[in-house]
Amino acid sequence: MTTMQDIADLAGVSKATVSLVLNHHDAGRVNPETAEFIRRTADKLGYRPNQLARSLRTNRTHMLGFMGEEVATTPFAGGIILGAQDAASAYGYVLLTVSTDGKAKEENETAALKRYGVDGFLYSKMSNRITDIPRYLTDYILVLVNATDRSGRFPSVEPDEFRIGYDATTRLIHAGCLRISYIGCSDPLLAQSGRLRGYHAALADAGMPIDDSLHVDVANNGPALKTVSELFDRQHPDAFFCFNDARAWYVYECAARRGLTIGRDISIVGVDNHRVFAETLEPQLTTIELPHYEMGYWAACRLISMIEGHDIDCSHWPQTNAPMPPLDAPIPATIHCTLIDKGSVRT
Amino acid sequence: MTTMQDIADLAGVSKATVSLVLNHHDAGRVNPETAEFIRRTADKLGYRPNQLARSLRTNRTHMLGFMGEEVATTPFAGGIILGAQDAASAYGYVLLTVSTDGKAKEENETAALKRYGVDGFLYSKMSNRITDIPRYLTDYILVLVNATDRSGRFPSVEPDEFRIGYDATTRLIHAGCLRISYIGCSDPLLAQSGRLRGYHAALADAGMPIDDSLHVDVANNGPALKTVSELFDRQHPDAFFCFNDARAWYVYECAARRGLTIGRDISIVGVDNHRVFAETLEPQLTTIELPHYEMGYWAACRLISMIEGHDIDCSHWPQTNAPMPPLDAPIPATIHCTLIDKGSVRT
DNA sequence: GTGAAAGCGCTAACAG
DNA sequence: CTGTTAGCGCTTTCAC
Numbered sequence: 001m002t003t004m005q006d007i008a009d010l011a012g013v014s015k016a017t018v019s020l021v022l023n024h025h026d027a028g029r030v031n032p033e034t035a036e037f038i039r040r041t042a043d044k045l046g047y048r049p050n051q052l053a054r055s056l057r058t059n060r061t062h063m064l065g066f067m068g069e070e071v072a073t074t075p076f077a078g079g080i081i082l083g084a085q086d087a088a089s090a091y092g093y094v095l096l097t098v099s100t101d102g103k104a105k106e107e108n109e110t111a112a113l114k115r116y117g118v119d120g121f122l123y124s125k126m127s128n129r130i131t132d133i134p135r136y137l138t139d140y141i142l143v144l145v146n147a148t149d150r151s152g153r154f155p156s157v158e159p160d161e162f163r164i165g166y167d168a169t170t171r172l173i174h175a176g177c178l179r180i181s182y183i184g185c186s187d188p189l190l191a192q193s194g195r196l197r198g199y200h201a202a203l204a205d206a207g208m209p210i211d212d213s214l215h216v217d218v219a220n221n222g223p224a225l226k227t228v229s230e231l232f233d234r235q236h237p238d239a240f241f242c243f244n245d246a247r248a249w250y251v252y253e254c255a256a257r258r259g260l261t262i263g264r265d266i267s268i269v270g271v272d273n274h275r276v277f278a279e280t281l282e283p284q285l286t287t288i289e290l291p292h293y294e295m296g297y298w299a300a301c302r303l304i305s306m307i308e309g310h311d312i313d314c315s316h317w318p319q320t321n322a323p324m325p326p327l328d329a330p331i332p333a334t335i336h337c338t339l340i341d342k343g344s345v346r347t
Numbered sequence: 348m349t350t351m352q353d354i355a356d357l358a359g360v361s362k363a364t365v366s367l368v369l370n371h372h373d374a375g376r377v378n379p380e381t382a383e384f385i386r387r388t389a390d391k392l393g394y395r396p397n398q399l400a401r402s403l404r405t406n407r408t409h410m411l412g413f414m415g416e417e418v419a420t421t422p423f424a425g426g427i428i429l430g431a432q433d434a435a436s437a438y439g440y441v442l443l444t445v446s447t448d449g450k451a452k453e454e455n456e457t458a459a460l461k462r463y464g465v466d467g468f469l470y471s472k473m474s475n476r477i478t479d480i481p482r483y484l485t486d487y488i489l490v491l492v493n494a495t496d497r498s499g500r501f502p503s504v505e506p507d508e509f510r511i512g513y514d515a516t517t518r519l520i521h522a523g524c525l526r527i528s529y530i531g532c533s534d535p536l537l538a539q540s541g542r543l544r545g546y547h548a549a550l551a552d553a554g555m556p557i558d559d560s561l562h563v564d565v566a567n568n569g570p571a572l573k574t575v576s577e578l579f580d581r582q583h584p585d586a587f588f589c590f591n592d593a594r595a596w597y598v599y600e601c602a603a604r605r606g607l608t609i610g611r612d613i614s615i616v617g618v619d620n621h622r623v624f625a626e627t628l629e630p631q632l633t634t635i636e637l638p639h640y641e642m643g644y645w646a647a648c649r650l651i652s653m654i655e656g657h658d659i660d661c662s663h664w665p666q667t668n669a670p671m672p673p674l675d676a677p678i679p680a681t682i683h684c685t686l687i688d689k690g691s692v693r694t
Numbered sequence: 695g696t697g698a699a700a701g702c703g704c705t706a707a708c709a710g
Numbered sequence: 711c712t713g714t715t716a717g718c719g720c721t722t723t724c725a726c
Binding site: 048049050051052053055056061063077078081082085089094095096097098099105108109111112113114115116117253256257259 | 398410606
């Protein structure tokens with residue numbers, strides 16, 4: 001392993017000078033020729049700064065702690081992680097990931113991350129919920145992803161649920177559907193209420209009647225299939241806006257059993273479908289993907305700007321709140337997300 | 348932040364003594380009373396060792412680099428990560444995760460991890476493939492997960508594909524099925540060939556005929572549904588062993604269109620189904636889950652034992668190669684994985 | 695312009 | 711048995 005001292009020796013200067021040059025603090029302080037020589041020998045020796053030593057000195061590790069719920073069981077967290085990682089990487093940071101599936105463990109894992117001196121935390125939930133920040137995190141720099149801070153003290157990045165519901169419904173309206181059903185979720189999630197409002201608003205804006213009998217909220221289990229089945233026979237919808245992939249599946253099953261073809265006899269817009277549907281049903285299913293990657297990316301950028309105490313260049317951030325794609329796009333994916341910004345929270 | 352010096356001051360000793368005590372190297376070296384006092388004040392002050400400083404000194408960071416493919420898009424990587432994390436945590440390690448979805452970036456990400464001084468790497472692929480280890484990793488301590496090293500120099504942890512195929516088929520045989528079809532994958536994966544061999548072996552061991560017309564390999568797209576559909580009508584299978592969830596879905600669609608009920612008219616054993624199926628089809632679908640968590644856990648344990656240069660206690664490792672669960676278990680999950688051990692690779 | 699010196703918080707060899 | 715000393719590799723004043 002080659003150190004600054006090695007370079008200093010070769011260049012006949014002290015490591016202080018090397019440090020200056022390699023950290024780009026040499027403008028007008030070091031002889032340009034010396035600087036150039038130092039840079040070249042650093043290159044030649046394949047010098048890699050020891051991040052640990054640097055961190056020890058500067059008290060900044062350039063590590064971000066990512067606490068994710070359900071890292072194990074869904075692809076959702078993966079998207080967020082990937083986005084956060086890309087952002088981190090773009091700014092010279094790195095991600096320390098822990099999963100918070102186990103309750104008691106969470107505090108231990110956090111303690112571990114703290115001992116490594118992470119500069120801040122990303123706290124991500126599987127579905128957008130009002131969340132109490134654990135006490136052991138509140139004195140850290142923190143950004144929530146896909147969750148809302150009850151106390152209102154921390155910034156968060158969340159999907160724009162209203163727009164998701166609005167755009168999904170609008171798309172079905174534009175496709176000429178007249179009896180648009182909403183298969184929602186019976187849990188009291190922010191996503192559910194927001195999407196339902198969007199569904200209603202879209203119908204209203206299009207001058208269409210709001211028929212509550214076209215709307216059912218179901219859990220994710222046996223009775224759900226029966227409920228959807230009855231809705232099919234009772235209301236004969238020609239389109240479905242489905243809360244998620246599981247709800248879309250019920251519609252699938254019902255349609256198949258009645259000899260109906262998705263995309264011809266009935267239309268579906270589903271949110272956040274697992275890849276299996278995207279792969280097998282491409283031509284028939286319209287999917288709105290939650291902007292997991294973008295949320296992760298955006299949240300990490302926000303966190304880094306808080307850590308560094310200044311706004312960072314965000315011109316290359318992923319596009320958010322994009323308009324709906326054209327109606328004939330094969331797998332339309334609409335990106336909606338919102339930064340709930342509580343201002344800088346410095347420690 | 349409280350440091351060793353603070354404790355040393357309060358205890359009237361030098362920080363060296365504090366270090367000895369707090370690292371449990373005080374047996375017979377430090378006065379038990381002093382030791383006890385040190386421990387208590389450390390406790391009282393809420394002392395947390397600075398891992399960075401320690402690492403700088405010891406040249407060991409207790410950080411593991413996890414390079415995962417497709418962290419973003421499937422829940423698979425998540426399971427592996429979670430297992431690796433749990434193992435890491437059990438031995439006082441922590442996981443630095445990067446996704447290798449982007450090709451060129453991979454080397455950069457690795458370089459970043461190296462600068463942080465990770466003690467070793469876990470290299471994970473999305474599906475079990477013969478893999479060339481990138482040059483920039485070969486001089487590190489490394490364990491492969493869900494992948495096989497072409498050069499045979501590095502240990503790997505992989506699913507036992509043969510047993511998966513064997514057990515899945517056996518289960519259908521025990522359930523009384525007579526015309527058992529295999530819906531395989533047309534890509535040349537290790538998983539495909541291994542499971543097919545298992546399928547054949549199980550049939551042979553049960554004294555049942557091997558009918559090649561009951562076996563089709565399909566890709567994951569439109570024609571696949573047609574192929575499966577034709578198999579349905581031509582061979583009238585009473586059971587299906589499906590390579591994965593996408594293949595199982597084709598069977599689902601065909602069954603639904605023919606008014607057949609899974610679990611009554613036909614039986615399915617699927618491998619590695621996404622959670623959507625597990626949630627919505629619990630009573631009907633038999634799923635063999637790939638041991639992602641276990642592979643991650645096991646691999647991390649192996650890596651740590653290589654890093655520490657001695658075998659570590661593995662009595663609490665997840666159970667592997669477990670026997671098939673009883674036939675009436677609601678969601679049988681069989682755990683199969685194999686450690687391909689190449690011996691210690693020390694640097 | 696450049697370098698010497700003083701650490702960041704910890705560990706480990708070695709002398710008392 | 712105990713404590714002093716000398717760093718790990720880097721950054722950052724402050725003299726020269």
